[in-house]
Amino acid sequence: PHPPAAVAAPGPSGGLIPPAVSPRRIEDCLPLLEDSPSKRFSPSKRKQYYINKAIRNSDLIPRAKGRKSLQRLENTRYLMTLLEQDDCGSDEGELTHSATPSIFTEACNNETYVEIWNDFMNRSGEEQERVLLYLEEEARKKHRRKLPVKNEEKWKELPAYTPQECFQRISRRLRATLKRGRIPMGTLEGLEEELLAFFSVTPHSVYTALMDNSFERLLLHALCQYMDLVSASSDIEGKRQMKVSNKHRVFLPPELLLSDYLGQMS
Known part of the structure; x- marks a missing residue:
């Protein structure tokens, strides 16, 4: 059915007003x-x-x-x-x-x-x-x-990733030891190179090392805390063994290594 056609309305003067179109x-x-x-x-x-x-x-x-x-x-x-x-x-x-x-x-x-x-x-x-x-x-x-930002990019933007916050992750006792100076930088740099080489290739594996020197174990504990790694020591057949693991899905070293950060502090 078609709609009814519009009809003109009478105007005030008697004429017809055309319908609105x-x-x-x-x-x-x-x-x-x-x-x-x-x-x-x-x-x-x-x-x-x-x-x-x-x-x-x-x-x-x-x-x-x-x-x-x-x-x-x-x-x-x-x-x-x-x-x-x-x-x-x-x-x-x-x-x-x-x-x-x-x-x-x-x-x-x-x-x-x-x-x-x-x-x-x-x-x-x-x-x-x-x-x-x-x-x-x-x-x-x-x-x-x-798309969501990658975990690596988000992690780098976090304040806890800055060298200052990384250093604050180290326990107070170890921080005091590192601030006293006379740290064997060659030993510290060697440990850094080993951890970087290991976790950059296999971030989900466990790093193990036999370390009889107590001061080297102390440096390794401090280094792991700085890199946000988990470290633990145990006795194996009368020797001290260190185990280091990564608790994150990826391994991202800090922007500034601990040896470089201590060099800036001195």
């Missing part, structure tokens, strides 16, 4: 679907039907033989496919509630977007291809920016 949408001008005239369809459903029909009919038209024309045709069909997918997805919800206007529907009602679309369609196939490649690359960059 409401803007008409393209969907309202589309005829009913051919395959089921008795069934009522939403305007967007009818619009999608004629879009699909136009796309199918375009397959009957002989294709252009030039490479540029073929490229433009492929670009146009690619964008029309996006429009088809977007509209089909929104129509499914119209049976229960009014669907939110799709991105393409809003774009078609925006004069700025229409100008951009017309500019794109008037470009050559190579220019259209460059635009599409640029948009795809920008989308990938945006996706990468949304």
Whole structure:
């Protein structure tokens, strides 16, 4: 059934005031679907039907033989496919509630977007291809920016990773010993090199070493606390054995090694 036609109203001077003309949408001008005239369809459903029909009919038209024309045709069909997918997805919800206007529907009602679309369609196939490649690359960059920051990068940003905070992790007694000076820097640097070489390659393994010198064990305990490693000593057949393990999933040495930090303090 068609809606009743608007009737002119009498004016104050006896004349007739023409009825207000409401803007008409393209969907309202589309005829009913051919395959089921008795069934009522939403305007967007009818619009999608004629879009699909136009796309199918375009397959009957002989294709252009030039490479540029073929490229433009492929670009146009690619964008029309996006429009088809977007509209089909929104129509499914119209049976229960009014669907939110799709991105393409809003774009078609925006004069700025229409100008951009017309500019794109008037470009050559190579220019259209460059635009599409640029948009795809920008989308990938945006996706990468949304990815969570790696654990290593987060760890490096933590205050506890600075040399000062690393040094504060060392027990008070060991810190006092290190501040007194007369530390055998060669021994300390040798232990640093061993731990760095071991945990950089196998961060989940356990480093073991037999150490009879009590002062070397003290330096190793202090070094492990500075590097946020776990150290423990035990007796093995009358000898002292040191075991060092990493409690994190990755091993990241501090920005400044303990030997360098002590060198700055002196």
